[in-house]
């Protein structure tokens with residue numbers, strides 16, 4: 001139960017991940033609605049109990065307390081201008097769009113509604129999300145809490161008080177599930193080339209990823225020390241880790257994250 005109603009504008013990957021996480025965490029499916037131009041995503045949403053699904057953005061947004069903008073960044077302006085006549089000071093608008101500045105969203109909405117920007121990630125779908133949140137200074141404590149309630153229901157949250165830090169959140173969390181998926185794809189492929197069947201390769205790799213992630217998240221030992229503890233002198237891990245080091249893994253990770261950050265800034269300049 002949330003005590004407020006939430007409308008998702010655009011029922012794509014990110015919206016469905018958050019909605020799935022909300023329902024699993026106990027939010028009443030009747031308090032959640034969604035709009036989308038095509039029917040495609042509606043079957044999945046109906047399966048988890050949503051009934052208020054529409055093609056009209058205005059119809060789902062106008063009577064909701066919280067409106068989540070879940071469309072692609074290049075459509076945020078168009079959607080804000082469409083919703084502007086029906087949204088007022090009593091609405092909280094939460095944007096998940098990469099790059100698009102909170103002030104621009106506020107202006108496109110007619111400078112009435114309160115705006116929170118967040119950068120979530122798709123593990124929200126299973127309650128494993130990691131979200132950065134930024135509120136414009138005019139956002140009330142109640143609305144900050146509502147935005148946090150939504151995102152906390154699907155994972156962990158961190159507020160940032162400088163909006164530009166959302167570029168860094170994008171590089172380390174929003175986009176980052178894809179880095180781990182890419183790493184896992186390579187590991188699973190190689191394990192099969194080494195002779196393991198596909199199911200074993202996938203399960204062993206995924207469980208190792210979960211276990212390692214939990215050790216960093218739940219313990220008080222730094223990742224570097226945890227890595228050292230796996231590396232026996234002249235043992236197997238040392239060889240593997242040496243291959244990563246000589247191959248320039250640190251620099252590559254740094255370059256990938258810098259490129260991600262730069263693209264987020266660039267989208268902000270293009271779209272805000």
Ligand SMILES: NC(=O)C1=CN([C@@H]2O[C@H](COP(=O)(O)OP(=O)(O)OC[C@H]3O[C@@H](n4cnc5c(N)ncnc54)[C@H](OP(=O)(O)O)[C@@H]3O)[C@@H](O)[C@H]2O)C=CC1
Pocket residue numbers: 009010011012013014015035036037038040041057070071072073075079096097098119120121122174175
């Ligand atoms: N995917 C991710 O991991 C993350 C995404 N984000 C942000 O989430 C937002 C959505 O991304 P993502 O979910 O990946 O994209 P998707 O393309 O999966 O979802 C966008 C959805 O919006 C719908 N849509 C298109 N036009 C409109 C419109 N005028 N009104 C309402 N809905 C519309 C699309 O429908 P149709 O397909 O029928 O056109 C689609 O279902 C982006 O702004 C992105 O920056 C943030 C963090 C992580």
Ligand SMILES: O=C(O)[C@@H]1CCC=N1
Pocket residue numbers: 098170174175
């Ligand atoms: O790739 C993107 O632009 C979006 C934002 C963060 C994750 N996916």
